[in-house]
Amino acid sequence: MPTPGLEGYAEPWRKPEHDDLAEMARSFFLKEVVPHAARLEQQGHPDREHYARAGELGLLGLSVPEQYGGGGGDFTHEAVLLHEQMRAGEGSLGLAVHSGIVTGYLAAYGTEKQKQRWLPRLCSGEMIGAIAMTEPDGGSDVQAIRTRAVRTGEDFLVSGSKTFITNGYLADLLVLAVKTDQSAKAHGISLLVCELDEDTPGFRRGRNLEKIGLHANDTAELFFDEFRVPAANILGGPEAENTGFYQLMQQLPQERLVIGVGAVAAMQRAVELATVYAKERQAFGRPLVGHQNTRMVLAECATRTRVSRVFLDDCIARHQRGELDVATAAMAKLYLTEGQCEVVDRCLQIFGGYGYTTEYPIARMYADARVQKIYGGTNEIMKELIARAL
Numbered sequence: 001m002p003t004p005g006l007e008g009y010a011e012p013w014r015k016p017e018h019d020d021l022a023e024m025a026r027s028f029f030l031k032e033v034v035p036h037a038a039r040l041e042q043q044g045h046p047d048r049e050h051y052a053r054a055g056e057l058g059l060l061g062l063s064v065p066e067q068y069g070g071g072g073g074d075f076t077h078e079a080v081l082l083h084e085q086m087r088a089g090e091g092s093l094g095l096a097v098h099s100g101i102v103t104g105y106l107a108a109y110g111t112e113k114q115k116q117r118w119l120p121r122l123c124s125g126e127m128i129g130a131i132a133m134t135e136p137d138g139g140s141d142v143q144a145i146r147t148r149a150v151r152t153g154e155d156f157l158v159s160g161s162k163t164f165i166t167n168g169y170l171a172d173l174l175v176l177a178v179k180t181d182q183s184a185k186a187h188g189i190s191l192l193v194c195e196l197d198e199d200t201p202g203f204r205r206g207r208n209l210e211k212i213g214l215h216a217n218d219t220a221e222l223f224f225d226e227f228r229v230p231a232a233n234i235l236g237g238p239e240a241e242n243t244g245f246y247q248l249m250q251q252l253p254q255e256r257l258v259i260g261v262g263a264v265a266a267m268q269r270a271v272e273l274a275t276v277y278a279k280e281r282q283a284f285g286r287p288l289v290g291h292q293n294t295r296m297v298l299a300e301c302a303t304r305t306r307v308s309r310v311f312l313d314d315c316i317a318r319h320q321r322g323e324l325d326v327a328t329a330a331m332a333k334l335y336l337t338e339g340q341c342e343v344v345d346r347c348l349q350i351f352g353g354y355g356y357t358t359e360y361p362i363a364r365m366y367a368d369a370r371v372q373k374i375y376g377g378t379n380e381i382m383k384e385l386i387a388r389a390l
Helices: 016-043 048-056 075-087 095-109 112-124 244-280 292-320 326-350 352-356 361-373 379-388
Strands: 129-132 148-152 155-166 173-179 189-195 203-208 219-230
Touching (some): 075 095, 075 244, 095 244, 129 155, 189 219, 244 292, 326 361, 326 379
Antiparallel strands (some): 155 219, 203 219
16 A cells, blocks of 8 residues: 555656566565564574575665676665565565665775675675674774774784674675774774685674564674784775775765665555554544544654655755765754654554554564664764754
8 A cells, every 4th residue: 555645656766667676576575585574583583595585586786787796776776675675574684784785885995806706796695795883882983993903914814893783693795894003093994895604713703682673683793803804805905905984984874875765664664554553443433543633643644754755865866966965864864763763653552552562563663663763873973963064
């Protein structure tokens, strides 16, 4: 069903090819992944086979050039995929990181050799990608990372730890933020592309963290003890050493836009679920929707969702033109995730006690939403970034 308040609305950037992609993605999520939701939540991570199947269907690396095994599209195609994943209620596959972030770093900064080596394997689903910035002592202050990489001949020896790493439990390829110049702050950071397996010397996966939401998506601790990485694996090649902070700052607006896409899709789904329930559920001799308070709540949530959708689409259009600045991306992340948490909470209230039981999707959406205000830079940091631009 169309989202109440968004009937007839079409994204200004949307083309028929996006509709075809949406149909394929929706079918994949609903028919091949969602039926396994209970098992995936129990095991705490997605199935590798689902990444491989997504790659087989051409759903991975949609914005990666075709010569590297991707779809040859742009961010709008990634946005459609992530939107359909959220609308389907599929929360296991870390596509926002794998395709929305990791492939973007490689496509933007990788050497030709690096692109040829890793992008096709990410696009096929042979490899699962992750990015590691956050450490036990801090997350939003990237300049303060402590994981160090010491040069020894043609290699770096990496020591330190990372935490809250999405896809970390299954990742085969990791974009790792390290300090290569201990005397500098921002100008001493490099990004190393690391191939991982369970037998890699100096590398160890810690716990697959238990979270209040996103139970089927893996989030892990990673530990490094003189983990050897070739200097040739610096993202962009050896000449890109100590440019990692610049690379991170350039890519963070897209990461925040990725989060915004999920936020708006969740708002749309919450309003749809609550509207259907309000029309079916009887209270005091009539449907819930027959009570003025319920209608007012739905009206307010539908309005917030439509405004958010239009704002998101403006940001996507800006991003396509290369005009999405740091402050606007921060505004999107702040406003849209705050809106997601508010709309989902108010829609849950319509379900009454049933909304607090996990057999109803709205309850899982409530738990899943909370982290949106934390990762990708906390919303408090978003306010600071916005204030600096005033």
